[in-house]
Amino acid sequence: MTDADQTTDADHPILRTRGVGFVRNGRTILDEIDFEVRAGEHWALIGANGVGKSTILSMLGAVVHPSRGTVDVLGKRLGRVDLRELRGLIGHVNPRHQVRSPLSVRDIVLTGVTGTTERMLRWEPTPEQSERAERLIDLLGMRELADATWPNLSQGERGRALIARALQPDPHLLLLDEPSTGLDIAAREHLLDRIDGLRMEHPDLASVLVTHHLEELPASTTHALLIRDGRIVAQGLADDVLTSELISATLDYPLTLTRTDGRWAVRTAR
Known part of the structure; x- marks a missing residue:
């Protein structure tokens, strides 16, 4: 081997x-x-x-x-x-991660599936991927912010969203x-x-x-x-x-x- x-x-x-x-x-x-x-x-x-x-x-x-x-x-x-x-x-959390579009926390977490900074065109998550994203949003204490967009998040909230994103691929x-x-x-x-x-x-x-x-x-x-x-x-x-x-x-x-x-x-x- x-x-x-x-x-x-x-x-x-x-x-x-x-x-x-x-x-x-x-x-x-x-x-x-x-x-x-x-x-x-x-x-x-x-x-x-x-x-x-x-x-x-x-x-x-x-x-x-x-x-x-x-x-x-x-x-x-x-x-x-x-x-x-x-x-x-590998889940890699970089506080300098660039998000150029006003993505929601939910969408940011889902980009962990594709490894991209944006939602890919014509791509939709599977029901299992969506369910995992919701669980991670809960785990990181972001439930009330799931629909909040990146420009409106504090630095700490961004950090938690990026950890959830990193964990999305398990x-x-x-x-x-x-x-x-x-x-x-x-x-x-x-x-x-x-x-x-x-x-x-x-x-x-x-x-x-x-x-x-x-x-x-x-x-x-x-x-x-x-x-x-x-x-x-x-x-x-x-x-x-x-x-x-x-x-x-x-x-x-x-x-x-x-x-x-x-x-x-x-x-x-x-």
């Missing part, structure tokens, strides 16, 4: 990178990135701005290829698989790129509560969330990967990795990290 034929089970992780490096314009962005994500695990990728977190997420989402090393996503190796097929199994993997960007505290907490809820609703779903603010980590985070200057500082169970010492080393600043009721807080060490 080839790598491209592997399926994801107990012996085959959802994600696996080996010796991954990425070079852009002669500059090394990532170097020797090795890690694995298994079903039901929820990883946080943490580091300062510009250290390569979003580049890792783009590779895991089959958007870019590594300059060296291997990336296996859902048992399929990048470079040996049709990327369009693979992307249909993916095995959910990638969240700084989902709390631009949110006020109330909107952030509402979004994080919904992320915790959907992880409980879908126990086999794996997820990877990129952030550089530890306060934005959901309580359901199980693992963490710390990145500095394009290299791994530490990785493993969240409680083992998210420590004052390791976070200080990752961000090159003396910090004290605490966890209360499952959520993390950080302050300057004194």
